[in-house]
Amino acid sequence: MPNNTELESERRLIETAKVDPEKFMDLYTKYYDQIYRYVYRRTGGNKDETHDLVSQTFIDALSHIQSFKWQGYPFSSWLYKIAHNNVIKWYRKAEKSNYVPIEEAKNVSDKNRDQQELTDASLAKDQINAIMEKLEEDEREILRLKFFEGLSNIEIAEIMGLSISNIGVKVFRTLKKAKGFLPTKHDLKQSNE
Amino acid sequence: MNKNYFSDITDLFFKVKNEENIQIDESEKAKIKNILQTRINEIKNVKEHKQDSFWNKWRYQLIGAPASLLALVLALYATTNLNVSIPKEDFSPTPPAKPPVLTDFDRPLVKTAPKLETKPPRTLNKIQENETDFKLPKTKYNTTATSQETQAPVEPENTKSKDTREKPATSQETTVGPETVKPRNTVSQNTQKDIPVIMDGTDTTSQKTTDTTTTNTQKEPATSQETTVEPEETTSTVKPENTVSESTSTKITTSSLPIIKKPTETSTSPIYIHKDKTIKSQSAFNKENLAKLTSSKTPDSTTVYYISDNQVIVEIDEDGITKWYLFDKIKDNWTISKYKKFRTKTVVK
Incomplete structure (x- = not known):
């Protein structure tokens, strides 16, 4: 979470962008990478879909910037929210067309991997994927925003449309639940044998 | 949140994130x-x-x-320029139903209390009438269609006191004393019509009164037209039997006094309807017609009580059973509104 000075400068930039749309390009430049990574993870590494979703996210933000109300949160929270909604819409469309991006992402990642690259990190990634599949969608989203995007509970609450205390409780419960899905040492020994 | 407790899962997330190498395509x-x-x-x-x-x-x-x-x-x-007036009637609340106002004409005939030896005869005034409780006398009244009897006073036997009082308009049972005696009933009768109008019932059931004389005066409207049902003004004196005047003079109360309703004056010829039967006669309330109307075979006696201009109660004794019928006057037609036996008390109230 940025400090107060950064937040104040961001607020001024947003107010300027409301009057002069050209200033919106500064916001775009500032937050493009963050939003791109977030959408890329959500789409399972699908670059084409990521491109479309990111562009749609910034176009939506530009169109509705007049309705943006400053509440002390970073502008990125608002962008995350728009991107989150666009990804959900995209998932719904994908489900209707029997398109499963997660499975494809797994295959893509497996194709690009050699046997030598199966390091601890890759094992960790597999474990995370296994855990995430067992969690609910809102729980997965909370963990993504919390650990991959590095957002605070306040920003997550803004994105998810929940209260801060509710997010705190949900983070705790989701971590506890995810911990239960972790394989124990006994399970690891059995799998090695 | 205990960091150590969740360190294994959080470390996994951070490890995956650090290993991630998402290339940003500048194009x-x-x-x-x-x-x-x-x-x-x-x-x-x-x-x-x-x-x-x-x-x-x-x-x-x-x-x-x-x-x-x-x-x-x-x-x-x-x-x-625009004067929009809204009628008050549309928005005013509906006025509560006013109780029917009783005029002197509608009031029951005043009957003087039987004269006693020691006390002067009592006469009910209006206040007493209003306070009078309409309790039904136990005495059954038999109506006879003899005008001579009604007009001719009956000589009391061993009369010590003369008791004149009101008769109830719709009385079923009058209890004055422990003993119930069936009094003589008189029916007022028109000279031309057979309408039993007046019922004469005296409470001679009182204690040990051997002879009491009851003078019953009932005013009836004069005959206006040919078709008008008009009971005549009759005066009947009933001589109870086996009554002792001493005890009756002390126990007769205003509440127990029978009251007779005044007959109403009708200007047009009423038509009496019973289901599909229509009787077009001004003497429809006679015994014969009432028997038809009420499907009674052989009524012993019939008595008509005028409640108001539009309501009449008919008492019919048949085989020892007394039945009461309420007639409503709807559009100049007398119609039986209730076939069931009912109590007069509920009707009068």
């Missing part, structure tokens, strides 16, 4: 930038067009101001 970034720039230019053009347009500048002068003036004029016109 894609530039494409999106171009798209946004195009969009920004469109927004700018729309804004400039709105600001520079003739319509945007002069729309208020062209439409807004005349419309405001027109609305003002209409409002002034409406307030000054």
Whole structure:
């Protein structure tokens, strides 16, 4: 979470962008990478879909910037929210067309991997994927925003449309639940044998 | 949150994140930038067009101001010239049903209390009448269609006191004393019609009174037309038997006094209807017609009590069973409204 000075400068930039749309390009430049990574993870590494979703996210933000109300949160929270909604819409469309991006992402990642690259990190990634599949969608989203995007509970609450205390409780419960899905040492020994 | 407790799962997440190597395609970034720039230019053009347009500048002068003036004029016109009156009846609450006002004509005939030796005869005034409880006498009244009997006073036997009092309009049972004696009933009868109007019942059931004389006076409206049912003014004196005047003089109360309703005056010939039977006669309340109306075979006696202009109660004794019928006058037609036996008390109230 940025400090107060950064937040104040961001607020001024947003107010300027409301009057002069050209200033919106500064916001775009500032937050493009963050939003791109977030959408890329959500789409399972699908670059084409990521491109479309990111562009749609910034176009939506530009169109509705007049309705943006400053509440002390970073502008990125608002962008995350728009991107989150666009990804959900995209998932719904994908489900209707029997398109499963997660499975494809797994295959893509497996194709690009050699046997030598199966390091601890890759094992960790597999474990995370296994855990995430067992969690609910809102729980997965909370963990993504919390650990991959590095957002605070306040920003997550803004994105998810929940209260801060509710997010705190949900983070705790989701971590506890995810911990239960972790394989124990006994399970690891059995799998090695 | 205990960091150590969740360190294994959080370490996994951070490890995956650090290993992630998401390449940002600058060309894609530039494409999106171009798209946004195009969009920004469109927004700018729309804004400039709105600001520079003739319509945007002069729309208020062209439409807004005349419309405001027109609305003002209409409002002034409406307030000054239009008188919209709303009838009060539409919004006023419905007035509560007023109790029927009893006129002197509707009131029951006043009957003087039987004269006693020691006390002067009591006469009910209006206040006493209003306070009178309409309790039914236990005495059953037999009506006879003999005018001579009703007009001729009956000589009391061993009379020590003369008791004149009111008769109830609809009395079923009158209890004055422990003993119930069936009094003689008199029926007023028109000279031309057989309408039993007056019932004469005396409470001779009192204690040990051997002879009491009851003078029953009932006023009936004069006959106005040929078709009008008019009971005549009759005076009946009933001589109870086996009564002792001493005890009756002390126990007779105003509440136990029978009251007789005045017959009403009808201007047109009433038609009496019983289901599909229509009897067109001014003497419809005679024994014969009432037997038809009430499906009684052989009524021993019939008595008609006039409740009001539009209501009449008919008492029919048949085989020792007393039945009461309420007749309602609807559009000059007398119709039986209730076939069931009912208590007079509920009707009078």
